[in-house]
Each structure stands twice: as structure tokens, then as C-alpha cells.
Amino acid sequence: MSQVSRRPLSSKIGRRSFLKMAALSSAVGAGGVIASANATREATDAEVKNPYPNAKKVKTICTACSVGCGIIAEVQDGIWVRQEPAQDHPVSLGGHCCKGADMVGLLRSTNRLKYPMVKENGEWKRISYKEALDRIGEQLNKYQKENPDQVQFMGSAKVSNEIAYYIRKFAAFYGTNNIDHQARI
Incomplete structure (x- = not known):
């Protein structure tokens, strides 16, 4: 018969074990409070339906x-x-x-951009769509005169073949071959 060595149980609990036990007991306690306080109720048939x-x-x-x-x-x-x-x-x-x-x-995200904005003097400012399009047009004209290859046009997987053709033609008329598809980014 083999002899099994028996070590005395340590009364010391590690920090990690203590935190796990504390979290578990808190969750059980909170669940009991919520259940006993009538904080929840059954949904009505109408609410479940719609x-x-x-x-x-x-x-x-x-x-x-x-x-x-x-x-x-x-x-x-x-x-x-x-x-x-x-x-x-x-x-x-x-x-x-x-x-x-x-x-x-x-x-519905609160981070969603809902209107055109521009950063001026370190602060974001809301601008109209007309102003935004005018600024973009001015910048594109400036880049086209300086060096059209500093601009890149992006396609999309959501456009039809005809729209993709127009995007490509627009880039060519603009003076650049810098065109790519959004799936490659």
C-alpha cells in the first residue's frame, strides 16, 4: 500500500482567488436583491409581439x-x-x-458623422453641404493644377459596372491613374 503524503491545508487565500470569490458573491447578492425587489416584470403579450x-x-x-x-x-x-x-x-x-x-x-452611433465639419483653429465646426462641396472642389482644382497624381480616387464594391466605369473615366480626365477599390484598404 502506497503512502500518500498529506500537506496541511493553507489558510492563506491568494489575491486572485479572493477577487473571484468576491465578484461571484456580489453577483449572487445583486441577483437576489433584483429578484426580491420586483425590479423586473414579465413582458406583456403585446410587448412580446411588438x-x-x-x-x-x-x-x-x-x-x-x-x-x-x-x-x-x-x-x-x-x-x-x-x-x-x-x-x-x-x-x-x-x-x-x-x-x-x-x-x-x-x-445610431453617437460617433457617427451626421453633417459636414471642418477643423479651424483646432476646433471642429459644422458647415453646410454647399460650403463643403465648394471647399472640396477648390482643393481638387488646386491639386489638378499642381500635380494630379497627388490625388487618388476610390471605387466601391457597392457600385455597378457603369458607375465604376464613370469613376475610372473621371480619374483619367482629371489626369491620374491613381484609382483603387475600397476592398484593398
Whole structure:
């Protein structure tokens, strides 16, 4: 019979173990408080059926890449409130990638640029679309006169062959061969 060595149990608990135990006990305690305080309730049948009562469902496509997966966007009072994959879409067959699954989040992000802005004296300032287009036009004219090869034109996987042709022709008339596709970036 083999002899098993028995070490005395240490009463010392490591820092990491203590933090894990503290986090677990806090979560259990908070869960108990929430459950006992009636802070949550069962959703009503109407809420489960449609939490956005006057919303309308609009079939659209995802613009994150060139695949064009199907999205059913739910719109309430002109605001996109949630989405689901279009189960009957011939390309995506009801699936979404991680980018497409959050298109509504991208659209509603607080970091989203919603209007033209320019940085002057270290501060961002809102400008009109007309002013923005005028500034871009002036800058393009300046670059074309100086050296057209300092400009690059970008295509997109979302454009048709005809639009891609026009982008290429515009770059040629501008005086540069610097054109690329957004998928290469």
C-alpha cells in the first residue's frame, strides 16, 4: 500500500482567488436583491409581439460590404429602432456577419458623422453641404493644377459596372491613374 503524503491545508487565500470569490458573491447578492425587489416584470403579450407598436418593417440590404445581405429594418417615426435578418433573401439566406448584425447600431452611433465639419483653429465646426462641396472642389482644382497624381480616387464594391466605369473615366480626365477599390484598404 502506497503512502500518500498529506500537506496541511493553507489558510492563506491568494489575491486572485479572493477577487473571484468576491465578484461571484456580489453577483449572487445583486441577483437576489433584483429578484426580491420586483425590479423586473414579465413582458406583456403585446410587448412580446411588438415592442414598437406603430413601427413599420422595411426590407433593405446591408451596406457593410459588397455581398448585400438582406435586412428587415423596423422603423418607428422615421427612426430605425431594430433589425432582423431577411430569412427569404437569396444571398444571405437569413444570415448576417458581425458587421451586418449591428447595422442599426452603426447608424445610431453617437460617433457617427451626421453633417459636414471642418477643423479651424483646432476646433471642429459644422458647415453646410454647399460650403463643403465648394471647399472640396477648390482643393481638387488646386491639386489638378499642381500635380494630379497627388490625388487618388476610390471605387466601391457597392457600385455597378457603369458607375465604376464613370469613376475610372473621371480619374483619367482629371489626369491620374491613381484609382483603387475600397476592398484593398
